[in-house]
Amino acid sequence: xxxxxxxxxxxxxxxxxxxxxxxxxxxxxxxxxxxxxxxxxxxxxxxxxxxxxxxxxxxxxxxxxxxxxxxxxxxxxxxxxxxxxxxxxxxxxxxxxxxxxxxxxxxxxxxxxxxxxxxxxxxxxxxxxxxxxxxxxxxxxxxxxxxxxxxxxxxxxxxxxxxxxxxxxxxxxxxxxxxxxxxxxxxxxxxxxxxxxxxxxx
Numbered sequence: 001x002x003x004x005x006x007x008x009x010x011x012x013x014x015x016x017x018x019x020x021x022x023x024x025x026x027x028x029x030x031x032x033x034x035x036x037x038x039x040x041x042x043x044x045x046x047x048x049x050x051x052x053x054x055x056x057x058x059x060x061x062x063x064x065x066x067x068x069x070x071x072x073x074x075x076x077x078x079x080x081x082x083x084x085x086x087x088x089x090x091x092x093x094x095x096x097x098x099x100x101x102x103x104x105x106x107x108x109x110x111x112x113x114x115x116x117x118x119x120x121x122x123x124x125x126x127x128x129x130x131x132x133x134x135x136x137x138x139x140x141x142x143x144x145x146x147x148x149x150x151x152x153x154x155x156x157x158x159x160x161x162x163x164x165x166x167x168x169x170x171x172x173x174x175x176x177x178x179x180x181x182x183x184x185x186x187x188x189x190x191x192x193x194x195x196x197x198x199x200x201x202x
Contacts, residue, residue, distance in 0.1 A: 010067055010153055012160075012195040015075040021132075022074055023140045026183070030109040030169050032144050039145065041089070043175040044101035049094055053144060057130065059084050059092065064127050066150025069195045071162040081148055083129035086122050101175040105182070106147050109169035114147060114182040115191075116165055118175070125150055125158045128170060142168030151195065161193040162200070 011017065034053040041049040062085050067077045089095040097118075104121040106114040120126060129148045130137060137143035147166030152158060164184050185191050190199035 008153065010077060010151070011075055012069055013198050014200075015069055015073055015195075018074045018076055021076060021079075021141065022070070022072075024070065024072060025140075025168055026112070027110050029139050032139065034144070037144065038171070040172040041095055041175070042172070043105075044098040044177060045175055046096040046098060049089075051094075056084065056145070059088055061130070062088060062127060064124065064150075064152070066125055066148070066152055068148065068150040068163050069160070071164055071189065071193070071200050079150065080133050081127050081129040081150075082131040082134075083127045083145070083148075085127055097175055100177040103176045103179045105174040105176060105180055106167040106170055107172040107174060108167040109171060112167055112169070112183050113180075114165055114167040115180055115185065116149075116161070117179070120149070120159050120161065120165075123158050125152050125155065125160065126166065142170070145170045160195045162195055164189065165193050 037053045039051045039056050061082045063080065063082045065078055065080050067075060068079050069075045102118050104116050104118055126147065126149045129146050130144060132141060137146060146168045147170055149161050149163065149166045151160040181191060188201055190202050192199050
C-alpha cells in the first residue's frame with residue numbers, strides 16, 4: 001500500500017493506494033463450465049430470461065475505466081473493465097422491467113447475494129464484467145462474470161460505492177420492489193456503502 005498526495009480528489013477518506021489487485025472473498029473459488037453455466041433474470045421483469053455463457057458472451061460489450069475502492073481500505077485507480085450493462089440487456093430487448101422494479105439483487109455462486117438500488121446498478125459506473133485490463137477475468141477475481149462498481153473520475157453525478165456491492169461469480173439478477181440486504185449487509189456492513197461518506201459498517 002502507498003500513501004500519496006491526492007491532488008485530484010480521487011482517494012476517498014480512509015483509503016490507501018495499491019498497485020496490486022488484492023484477492024478477497026468468502027468461501028472457495030467455484031468451478032466454471034461454459035457448457036453448463038447459465039445466467040438468469042427474474043422478479044419484476046415482463047418475462048424471465050435465461051442465457052447460456054455463449055449467448056451472454058456474444059452480446060455487445062461496454063468498456064469502462066474506473067477507480068475501485070475496497071472496504072478493507074485499499075483503492076486501485078484507472079482500472080479498465082469490459083462487460084455487459086443492464087442497458088445492453090434492455091436495448092437488445094432481452095430485459096424489460098416492470099414499473100415496480102426499484103432494487104436489484106445480484107445472485108452469485110454458493111448463494112451469495114449483493115443488493116443495490118436500481119439507479120445505482122443502472123448507472124455508468126456499474127458493469128457486469130467479463131474482462132479486466134484487456135484480459136479475461138481470472139477465476140479468483142470472479143470469472144466468468146462479476147459485478148463491478150467504481151468511481152469514474154470527474155463524474156460527481158454518480159454514486160460511488162465500495163467494491164463489495166458488486167458480486168463475484170455472478171449467475172443472476174433478481175429485480176425487486178423492496179430492498180433486501182445482501183450477504184455482507186446481513187453480516188453488519190452498511191447498506192448504502194458510499195465511499196465518500198465512509199459507510200463501511202451499519
